[in-house]
Amino acid sequence: MAKSQFELLPLFAYGTLTLDEVLEAIFVQIPLTEPARALGYGLCALDGLPYPGLAQVPGATANGLLLTLTFEERCLLDDYEDDFLDLTEIEVTNLSGMSLRALAYVVEPSLEGPPWVLPPGGFKSMIESAPSLR
Secondary structure (H helix, E strand, O other): OOOOHHHHOOEEEOHHHHOHHHHHHHHOOOOEEEEEEEEEEEEEOOOOOOOOEEEEEEEEEEEEEEEEOOHHHHHHHHHHOOOOEEEEEEEEEEOOOOEEEEEEEEEOHHHOOOEOOOOOOHHHHHHHHOHHHO
């Protein structure tokens, strides 16, 4: 059976999924990555959680990585991600300015919080201080 166009799209990763240590923990080997931006999306705080969610925010830009994943890697990531995130097709821009379609785990609108601010020390210090994120 042929894979749908939806299944073949790269995945826009943001937040802790941009760290090599996190990608290695999920996939063992880091997948092919490319820097990208999601225009019209921003990182939002999630109540009680130390990591951000991706939400539609007019005028915002979220920086992240495009991940090229196999079907098996996509299944691993689906198991890793929270149930309240919706896998959604979005438009992203790579560093060359080329517009591309990608999938992203987007926060359900009812769970969107205020803009998320990276804590002092960045993502790595976040992971070091939160054993459940390692």
